[in-house]
Amino acid sequence: MQGYRKLIVCHLNHQLRGAESDGDARFARDLAEAHGLPYEEATVDIIAQATRTKASMETAGRDARRAFFDEVAARHGSRNVFLAHHADDDVETILHHLFRGSGLRGIRGMDPISSSPGGLLITRPFLEITREDIDTYITAHGLTFREDSTNAGSTLGAPTRNRIRHRVLPFLKEMFQREVAGTLQRFARLAGRDEDYLQSATSAFLKEHQLLQPDRSLTVTTALKTAHPALQSRIFRWWLREVHAVPNIGNAEIESALELLTSPHVARVNLPSQLRLRRKAGRLFLEKA
Template identity: 30%
Template sequence: MTTSTLQEKAVNSIVRHNMLATGDHVVVAVSGGPDSVALLHVLEGLHDRLSFTLSVAHLNHKLRGEPSEKDADFVIEYAASLGLPCVVESEDVGRFCEEQGISIETGAREMRYAFLERVASSDDAQKIATGHTADDQAETILMRLLRGSGAGGLAGIRPVRDGNVIRPLLDASRQEVLAYLDDQGLAYCIDETNAETHHLRNHVRRSLLPVLQQDYNPEIVQVLCRIGEVLRTESIYMDHETERAFASCVIVADTGQVKMDVRTGNSLPVALQRRLVRHMVHAAGGQIKELTFDHIERFREFVAQEKSGRLLNLPGGLIVERRRDQIIVCRGMPEPFDMAIYVPGVTDVPVAGCRLDVRIIAPEDAPDAPDDDCALFDADLIQLPIQVRSRRSGDRIAPNGMAGTKALKAVFKERNIPRVERDRVAVVVSATDILWVAGHRRSRIARVTLGTKRVLMITCLQGAPNHL
């Protein structure tokens, strides 16, 4: 292929996907392999024409000993030959993957992108360019198909990721890249581990794709890339529709809980329901990658069933509760909490998603009919200090206006507090006595009377500034 052909493919991708703006600074990820060497050379030839600047970044993964060091030296020399600044760092990827319990491919990718983001931030760069090609795209789509990915996963590698990671060579084949390097007389490094077929990508690259090309369709790479492009654009549309559905029937509470209106959720098309489940899990702090098709279908069936009060466990410690008209998703049950309350002052209660504002006021300044978020007590009858804590087994309250005591569990049922929220409710106590289930029920202890001289007023302000 001619030099201009690969450059023009890059230009077409840059323009079509709006990858660059005038004046952008681009950090180019260069491993030393053929794809990244070609990418840097192509971009260096285009930077005047498209008005952007370049720098180079290389991460030594320390996985191959001396060859890894030689790759780093090669990249430094190559960047210097083009007059470009170069940042090189080393990370022990193997140890990181062992500590995290993840594959080398996953860990290397995580550390590489974290490194590139650090370099981009340090260089005030607007974009990060990687050397992914059409062959990488085809391999990724095949791998995800083998793993059972949905339409979003089968869209493959996006030309632009997160607004700042760009792939200008995504429409060019590996053969076109190699022909360009040969035509330009450019040297590059060979990673011998690419021949090891125990990695799925290498096996797909060296075994599956060649068989598909030879025995089924010589244009299989282009076919897979077209499928990815179709699914990518359709996925973008579906993402937009999912955002609209999320906004119409889902609320994210201050405590991190995600709540969905059951009727609206059940009325959505199945395709949107499945995407909405993933959206809700992400909003609740779960890992979408841990969700399987079966998890999503169980979630949908759980929503469709009318019995309330039931719980469903999802990967990552997420719990789902089915209420009569609502679905609640949250990250497990919180650890028990117990803290002193400032008297007077404001106490943050992050787990409960609230703040307790305590004041000592004159009886004439107290509200005549306080709502559920405000409780009044005779300050001189309260034993200090007072605490705020989570519920405990056997808790009982002496409800205001009633004789005897009542189990907190019964209060929660009366107030229709979801099971997944009960461990987050702020319980205000003095010594062993429960004074107030904040926002729900106060006790008859230390009631304000005509003889009260000072009033202790506690107001529950929803929305803790630093909720967990």
């Protein structure tokens, strides 16, 4: 990366494709050696980790990569991580979240620069560059590369991202007769900008009206009852996810919880993980069902 002179090549072998995964590791190792760069490698059995933690393969892989980057960064005294996500990866994420019914937070796509839970600065320098541009550069300069064979399938049983990549995006390009990645990214950036403002307004509203109490309950004030639904839903989502760490909170659960503000006949709402939201004496409490 321009301006950085002490780059460290990192590769995590997920052990998902047998000899092919080992070949990827050798390729990364040889490439780092050819360019005289330090190299860090680790191997994690992602299938076993997903089984042990009862997480999806995608989540287990992401958690393993984060832990790997944190460990390498700490050992080398670094705080920057560069990832190779490109524009097509970003668009796949945007469409995937859009069709899952995500709100603005989900469809904002990937941020060019963000922070990891471990405090690392994550930079994606290729986020505005399409895969077609990258392939053109590779061909022009005669570069060798490795392709993950699992990215090729696009049948009904293939991962959703594969089908978006090989079927949805080519269809959209053909229909509109132009590249759609830039348009979808602009849409996502606008959504992200609006989401940032709404989140800022939510934080200011919580502080101004002192809604959160020391016992982690939420005060049901007139201001909260009459606030715009966009603010109400964000307050509830933040309170449940961040304050109480309730998992699997989606739009359906938020909409049910909002009935506690509008309906005098609803005093309890069931939530995931055998939890229940209860209204009592002008406050909202979370309890075990």
